[in-house]
Amino acid sequence: MGEPRRPxxxxxxxxxxxxxxxxxxxxxxDLYEGEIHCLVxxxxxxxxxxMKVLSGAYKPDSGTMIVDNKKYSRMTAALSRELGINIIYQxxxxxxxxxxxENIFVGQEMAKGGFSDFKSQFSIAKELCDSxxxxxxxxxxxxxxxxxxxxxxxxxxxxxxxxxVLIMDEPTSMFNTQDxxxxxxxxxxxxxxxxxxxxxxxxxxxxxxxxxxxxVIRDGKPIRTYDNTGKDVVLDKVVSDMVGREASMFxxxxxxxxxxxxxxxxGLKISPDAPEASFFVRKGEILGIAGMVGSGRTEIANAITGxxxxxxxxxxxxxxxxxxxxPADSIKNKIAYITEDRQRxxxxxxxxxxxxxxxxxxxxxxxxxxxxxxxxxxxxxxxxDGLSIRMRxxxxxxxxxxxxxxxxxxxxxxxxxxxxxxxxxxxTRGIDVNAKSEFYKIMTNLVKEGKxxxxxxxxxxxxxxxxxxxxxxRQNRIEKILEKDEISENSIIRYALEVKTDxxxx
Amino acid sequence: MKKPGEQVLTKExxxxxxxxxxxxxxxxxxxxxxxxxxxxxxPNFIGINNLIAIFGQISVGGVLAMAMAMLLLTGVxxxxxxxxxALSGCTMATLIVGNTEGTMSGTAAAGEAxxxxxxxxxxxxxxxxxxxxxxxxxxxCGALNGFIVAKSKCMPLIITLGMSFVYKGLALIITSGxxxxxxxxxxxxxxxxxxxLVPSTLLIFIAVVVASYVIIxxxxxxxxxxxxxxxxxxxxxxxxxxxxxxxSIYAIGGLYCAIxxxxxxxxxxxxxxxxGDNFNMWALVAPIIGGVTFDGGxxxxxxxxxxxxxxxxxxxxxxxxxxxPYIQVMVxxxxxxxxxxxxxxxxxxxx
Numbered sequence: 001m002g003e004p005r006r007p008x009x010x011x012x013x014x015x016x017x018x019x020x021x022x023x024x025x026x027x028x029x030d031l032y033e034g035e036i037h038c039l040v041x042x043x044x045x046x047x048x049x050x051m052k053v054l055s056g057a058y059k060p061d062s063g064t065m066i067v068d069n070k071k072y073s074r075m076t077a078a079l080s081r082e083l084g085i086n087i088i089y090q091x092x093x094x095x096x097x098x099x100x101x102e103n104i105f106v107g108q109e110m111a112k113g114g115f116s117d118f119k120s121q122f123s124i125a126k127e128l129c130d131s132x133x134x135x136x137x138x139x140x141x142x143x144x145x146x147x148x149x150x151x152x153x154x155x156x157x158x159x160x161x162x163x164x165v166l167i168m169d170e171p172t173s174m175f176n177t178q179d180x181x182x183x184x185x186x187x188x189x190x191x192x193x194x195x196x197x198x199x200x201x202x203x204x205x206x207x208x209x210x211x212x213x214x215x216v217i218r219d220g221k222p223i224r225t226y227d228n229t230g231k232d233v234v235l236d237k238v239v240s241d242m243v244g245r246e247a248s249m250f251x252x253x254x255x256x257x258x259x260x261x262x263x264x265x266x267g268l269k270i271s272p273d274a275p276e277a278s279f280f281v282r283k284g285e286i287l288g289i290a291g292m293v294g295s296g297r298t299e300i301a302n303a304i305t306g307x308x309x310x311x312x313x314x315x316x317x318x319x320x321x322x323x324x325x326x327p328a329d330s331i332k333n334k335i336a337y338i339t340e341d342r343q344r345x346x347x348x349x350x351x352x353x354x355x356x357x358x359x360x361x362x363x364x365x366x367x368x369x370x371x372x373x374x375x376x377x378x379x380x381x382x383x384x385d386g387l388s389i390r391m392r393x394x395x396x397x398x399x400x401x402x403x404x405x406x407x408x409x410x411x412x413x414x415x416x417x418x419x420x421x422x423x424x425x426x427x428t429r430g431i432d433v434n435a436k437s438e439f440y441k442i443m444t445n446l447v448k449e450g451k452x453x454x455x456x457x458x459x460x461x462x463x464x465x466x467x468x469x470x471x472x473x474r475q476n477r478i479e480k481i482l483e484k485d486e487i488s489e490n491s492i493i494r495y496a497l498e499v500k501t502d503x504x505x506x
Numbered sequence: 507m508k509k510p511g512e513q514v515l516t517k518e519x520x521x522x523x524x525x526x527x528x529x530x531x532x533x534x535x536x537x538x539x540x541x542x543x544x545x546x547x548x549p550n551f552i553g554i555n556n557l558i559a560i561f562g563q564i565s566v567g568g569v570l571a572m573a574m575a576m577l578l579l580t581g582v583x584x585x586x587x588x589x590x591x592a593l594s595g596c597t598m599a600t601l602i603v604g605n606t607e608g609t610m611s612g613t614a615a616a617g618e619a620x621x622x623x624x625x626x627x628x629x630x631x632x633x634x635x636x637x638x639x640x641x642x643x644x645x646x647c648g649a650l651n652g653f654i655v656a657k658s659k660c661m662p663l664i665i666t667l668g669m670s671f672v673y674k675g676l677a678l679i680i681t682s683g684x685x686x687x688x689x690x691x692x693x694x695x696x697x698x699x700x701x702x703l704v705p706s707t708l709l710i711f712i713a714v715v716v717a718s719y720v721i722i723x724x725x726x727x728x729x730x731x732x733x734x735x736x737x738x739x740x741x742x743x744x745x746x747x748x749x750x751x752x753x754s755i756y757a758i759g760g761l762y763c764a765i766x767x768x769x770x771x772x773x774x775x776x777x778x779x780x781x782g783d784n785f786n787m788w789a790l791v792a793p794i795i796g797g798v799t800f801d802g803g804x805x806x807x808x809x810x811x812x813x814x815x816x817x818x819x820x821x822x823x824x825x826x827x828x829x830x831p832y833i834q835v836m837v838x839x840x841x842x843x844x845x846x847x848x849x850x851x852x853x854x855x856x857x
Contacts, residue, residue: 307743331745345743348736350804359733359744362726371726413744 005032007066008165008196009054009085014063016049016220019403020432023049024060025220031165036187036197038207038228041217041242042493043293043458044429047200050217051167054198055087056080084164088154088171096143100136101125104157128156131193132186148179155186159195166190167198172206173294184210202292204235204497216241239497243460243489250465251440254448258468259283261319262452263335263421268313270299274476276313281421286443286453288467290492296476297456298340301423305330305337317421331360336419338411340426340456346410349399353391354380356398356409361416383412388438404431411442422446423454428462440466460489472496529797529849530809537816544823551826558708564818565711566591566770568811570789572718573762575810578793579722580755581735581802582655582662586670587789588782589677590647590763595770595777596677598640599686601631633691641764647673648760652753670786677779685778692772707769714765719807721758731755736803792817795845817841 009031016024024046031037039047052058054065056075065072067083075085094103101121110117110124122138129136134152142150151171158166168187172180184206191197191212201207207214208231216223216238223241226233264280277300281287291297303310306324315322317333324330330337339345347356354373357380358366366376377394384394387408391401398409407430414422427443428436443466447453457463463470470482472495480495545552570587577584631639651669655662698706722728734741734748742748766785771777796813798805820841824834 305743326747327743328745328747337743339743344737345739348733348740348803350736351732355729355733358729359740362729363745366726369726370720370724371729372724373729 005035007031008033008068010066011050011054012064012066014050014053014065015061016053016058017061019430021430023220024053024063027063027217027220028222029215031196031198032212033196034191034194035212036191036199036210038199038201038211038214039217040201040204040207040214040238042460045217045242046220047217048169049220051087051169051198051200054080055085055167081161084162085167086158086161086163086165087167087169088158089169094142094150094153094157097141099141100138100145100153103142103153104128104160106157108161124160125156128159132156132159132189134182134186146179148175148182151175151179151183152186155183155190159190163195165196165198167200169200170202170294171199172201172203180206202497204238208233208235214238218242218244239490239493243493250461251437253440253465254444256284256444256448258285259450262317263454264316265304266314266316268300268303268315269311270296270303270308270476272311274311275478277476277478279471279478279481281452281454283450283452284447285468286447286455286466288463288470288487289454289456289473290463290470291473291479291496293458295473295496297473298425299476300473301337301425301454301456305335305423307337328363331363331417331419334418334420335423336360336414336417336421337423338414338425338427340429342406342410346413347398347406350397352395353384353389353398353401353409354394357383357412357416360413364417380412380416383415386415387412387442404435407431407439408435411439415442419451421452421454423456425456426458427455428457428459436462460492463487463492464489474498530806530812532848533796533809533812533816537812537819540819540823544819544826548826551823554703556822556826558703558705560815560818560822561708561711562705562773563822564814565707566766566773567785567788567792567817568711568814569714569762569766569769570785571792571810571814572714572807573759573766574789575793575796575798575805575807576718576722576731576755577759578798578800578802579735579805580731580752581738582652582752582756583666583790583800584648584651584756584759585663585666585786585790586647586651586673587759587763588785589670589673590644590760590782591767591770591785592777592779592782593647593673593677593680594640594644594764595688595767595781596681596686596779597643598636598691598767598771599688599777600680601636601639602629602633602689602691603687604630629689633689637691637768640767641761644764644767645757645760648763649753649757651760652756655756656749656752674779674783681779683779685776687776688771690775692768692775695768696772696775707772710765710769714762715807715811722807727751727754732803734802788817791842791845794849795842797849799849813845 007030009029011027011029014024014027015022027046027050029050039050041047049058053060054075056077056079059074063073065075067085072079095106098106101118104125105121110120125138129138136149136152136156137145142153145153155171171187172183175183180203187197187199187210199207199210208228211228211233214226214228214233218241226238259282261280262283266278267276268278269276274296279287289297289300299308302308303313304315304324306326306329315324322333324333327337343349348359352373354376358376362371374395380394389401389405389408389412391405398406401409407428411427424443428439431439440462443453443455455463455466464487467487468484470487470492471478472480472482472492474496479498482491541552550556570591573587574584629636651666654660654669655665658665695706700706700709722732730741730746730751733744734746734751738748770781792813793805793810794800794813795816796805796809796811798810817838820837821834824837829837
């Protein structure tokens with residue numbers, strides 16, 4: 001492009017800390033008028049956090065933002081909107097029972113003399129669709145539309161506010177190739193009309209296709225910005241930037257012996273048309289399940305443990321077939337499932353630590369009819385000490401604990417069972433470094449005792465240093481099973497993002 | 507430096523400010539305040555006879571409130587418990603006195619009905635069988651509610667509201683809309699006074715409160731109910747068969763309806779299809795005033811009991827002070843709204 005480029009947004013030295021963990025560490029980003037700037041990075045690299053800072057959802061600890069030559073230390077949702085910044089989230093924000101036009105105008109309805117002005121709304125919506133070259137059934141109720149069409153509605157809704165900056169977070173993640181192409185075309189058109197776009201995606205191929213610039217983020221820091229105006233970036237380099245970490249970030253795991261097959265899944269289907277998944281884990285082994293968020297990792301764990309329905313597949317424990325229809329069955333078969341969403345799925349926040357710790361043990365270990373919660377305290381003392389849960393009293397409500405300690409209670413609940421197979425979903429998300437290494441010690445002890453661990457994680461150093469083998473999942477399919485000596489950040493990311501060797505040439 | 511985990515398991519720190527944040531303590535203080543004020547106005551209020559009268563007034567609703575409290579703690583609700591009680595009673599009475607003879611229409615005084623019934627002898631079954639069937643009907647109705655709620659995954663509020671009309675309709679059909687008498691079947695219970703003073707029905711009420719407390723706090727079963735109320739997803743993933751527990755607690759609620767009915771019958775010896783209508787709300791309000799939350803998992807049986815007791819003394823105090831019944835209705839409403847708003851103050855502040 002020949003014309004001089006003017007930055008519409010400059011974010012400088014943004015720092016944002018959660019529970020002592022730096023999610024953003026001196027992050028810097030600028031955005032030019034009418035460009036498509038793609039952000040790439042692993043899960044948890046800080047992309048979404050950065051966008052939430054820009055849209056006013058988070059207040060940064062320090063740093064500045066310059067928008068239209070004015071300096072701000074923080075945004076609010078209202079201010080960011082006023083400045084013409086509009087964000088399209090992954091989550092569905094549409095009202096399913098309203099039609100397309102009504103949805104587009106929720107919150108900015110047009111009226112004539114106090115009555116809704118459907119005519120003007122319709123014609124404006126029609127204009128927007130035409131300008132983007134897409135066709136939408138404007139008078140149809142949202143829930144009748146396909147996922148792709150709903151995504152278009154979200155984009156048009158965002159455009160109806162006439163933004164100068166549009167942030168798109170994984171807009172194509174749930175699409176097939178054809179629909180994804182439509183979205184990409186649309187994004188290009190929007191940029192051509194002068195809107196600047198920040199585009200977040202795990203799909204490096206599409207990033208290469210549309211980006212003017214690509215910034216790689218890792219551990220909350222900007223690693224490098226590539227110019228891609230000629231659509232000729234070398235994806236292999238981008239991948240190495242995403243994963244290059246210092247050795248100090250990896251955990252040293254003790255070596256121990258691995259035994260026989262303990263647990264095996266054959267032909268598991270997580271939805272009627274999902275590909276079949278088969279894998280096993282041995283005694284004393286940590287099997288990592290890697291993949292991008294939304295690739296189907298958690299769904300596999302849910303299906304194994306009976307938390308959600310499975311559409312086929314057999315499960316074997318020590319060579320014997322077992323039937324798991326619900327979580328109770330899975331617990332009976334000595335499977336522990338430490339869920340990812342601790343507040344929603346893993347804890348009873350209004351109950352005490354002891355109540356929570358004994359919640360599963362109450363089914364399997366304590367088989368008395370009459371119980372006194374206080375008398376459980378000695379029973380769980382070892383677990384509380386072993387996890388060093390920091391608290392005032394074991395009868396304290398879990399709600400008042402810090403995130404890391406809540407996470408420990410979730411784990412403790414499952415340690416207070418006779419489980420042999422432990423499935424961890426994001427075991428250390430959102431907890432600080434010290435708590436993390438405590439978790440790793442506990443996991444190592446478990447496998448030393450001959451128990452098996454299946455670990456789902458987005459944390460690459462954790463995945464690489466803890467796993468004995470790694471399954472890489474992409475779009476519900478087992479893309480690759482990596483043996484111990486094949487495991488590296490690079491190999492995992494490569495399979496998770498489908499950057500095969502033929503891409504190496506660029 | 508303390509070792510990690512060292513402060514673990516030390517004795518709970520005593521601070522007294524939290525006591526005043528506990529709705530139960532507040533309620534207790536309000537109750538005491540009412541006692542003092544009303545006793546000054548009318549010294550009879552504090553007498554043992556009046557206390558027994560208060561308990562008498564709240565015993566039917568109180569038992570139902572215990573059922574509601576346990577349901578609320580499980581994260582569900584039953585807006586048909588009053589109607590289950592009435593249906594159970596109508597079934598019982600119909601079996602005792604028969605449907606065609608010996609019943610009186612409309613608003614005839616219950617006592618008179620009972621007397622006229624003493625002579626008729628047209629019952630369908632014997633009294634013990636009738637009582638047994640009545641109790642079973644109540645349990646079955648509760649279990650049915652639980653089954654629909656658990657299996658349909660619909661809002662318990664709406665399901666049980668609908669079922670309340672089903673049960674009321676059934677009671678209307680059985681009794682043809684008439685007042686039914688129990689032929690003094692429960693007269694021995696009414697006359698039985700422990701130590702010549704305390705009515706046996708009061709003891710039944712207290713026994714139900716104690717039983718509920720033990721179930722919720724001291725049994726594995728109860729801990730699981732509270733776990734379900736606190737976080738149903740978590741309970742399911744922890745291996746609790748949520749559906750089964752929901753059905754069972756509704757069934758126990760049904761049993762409580764039968765117990766409430768027995769107290770009701772011993773006090774009035776007559777029942778009609780609409781006798782339970784007012785109890786649905788009463789039984790819901792008592793636990794809520796006592797700090798049991800509407801969305802489950804939080805609150806206590808003691809709180810629910812205090813809530814019921816509070817409602818009882820307010821009603822009694824207004825009676826003693828000759829407050830017009832019309833005003834009483836409004837005062838009850840104001841109390842409910844005030845209690846709920848006050849208990850939600852913390853949440854309001856948070857936002």
